[in-house]
Amino acid sequence: MVMVRALFVLMGLLSVILAPGLGYSESDSMIVVSPAKTPPDAPSSASNEKAAQISKDVSVPPQVMEKLSNAVSTEYIIGAEDMLDITVWRNPDLSKVVQVRPDGRVSLPIIRDIVAVGKTPTQLAEEMTIKLKEYVQNPVVAVSLKEVNSSNFFVLGEVKNSGKFPLKSKTTLLQSITIAGGFNPTAARNQMVIFRFTESAPGIKRLTASYDEIVLRSGINENFELKSGDTIVVPSEAMVVFPGR
Numbered sequence: 001m002v003m004v005r006a007l008f009v010l011m012g013l014l015s016v017i018l019a020p021g022l023g024y025s026e027s028d029s030m031i032v033v034s035p036a037k038t039p040p041d042a043p044s045s046a047s048n049e050k051a052a053q054i055s056k057d058v059s060v061p062p063q064v065m066e067k068l069s070n071a072v073s074t075e076y077i078i079g080a081e082d083m084l085d086i087t088v089w090r091n092p093d094l095s096k097v098v099q100v101r102p103d104g105r106v107s108l109p110i111i112r113d114i115v116a117v118g119k120t121p122t123q124l125a126e127e128m129t130i131k132l133k134e135y136v137q138n139p140v141v142a143v144s145l146k147e148v149n150s151s152n153f154f155v156l157g158e159v160k161n162s163g164k165f166p167l168k169s170k171t172t173l174l175q176s177i178t179i180a181g182g183f184n185p186t187a188a189r190n191q192m193v194i195f196r197f198t199e200s201a202p203g204i205k206r207l208t209a210s211y212d213e214i215v216l217r218s219g220i221n222e223n224f225e226l227k228s229g230d231t232i233v234v235p236s237e238a239m240v241v242f243p244g245r
Contacts, residue, residue, distance in 0.1 A: 173222070
């Protein structure tokens with residue numbers, strides 16, 4: 001009989017200890033049952049909402065916005081002559097630095113030629129990953145831009161240093177003249193011509209701009225933001241034919 005009573009007591013204690021939603025602590029051989037508490041580190045729903053609101057209200061620092069506003073595009077598109085650093089994780093033999101050929105392709109071991117022009121580095125990495133799956137188990141490919149060579153503009157004519165210049169950030173017409181060293185004394189600065197490639201026929205658009213209109217008057221719209229491939233021509237005063245002369 002004593003053993004039966006002890007068995008019932010033990011079963012009762014176990015049912016209390018294992019009851020859902022309850023915790024226990026031991027002290028001086030006594031079992032003290034108390035409701036389970038939420039850990040102090042666990043964030044409540046109210047605190048989550050507050051944190052989300054704070055992160056939403058945090059503004060981007062001005063210096064970051066300035067850098068973003070100077071970006072040519074939101075996502076870089078690979079062009080001919082760009083240098084790419086292609087890394088295949090744990091496969092040094094497949095990792096290499098390559099230059100995009102004039103035909104828009106790059107060559108890699110195993111997968112050979114693959115078109116790179118017109119794609120972002122992420123898109124190219126994803127395509128390479130798919131092709132490598134036929135030969136490598138679980139390949140991880142990363143493509144980074146090592147050197148920008150495809151985005152350029154040209155300045156010709158009456159400037160200090162005519163030639164080809166890289167377009168690595170937002171650049172306006174006046175800034176391009178500064179990059180080229182400024183006007184020569186004989187420059188017809190109010191007769192500048194910009195040739196720009198377009199997708200529609202005939203393929204090249206002709207724009208004109210006047211330095212005096214931009215700087216001294218309200219011709220700020222003539223201070224074009226350059227695009228890759230733009231050619232700025234600054235003629236000499238001797239080349240310009242004025243009406244009546």
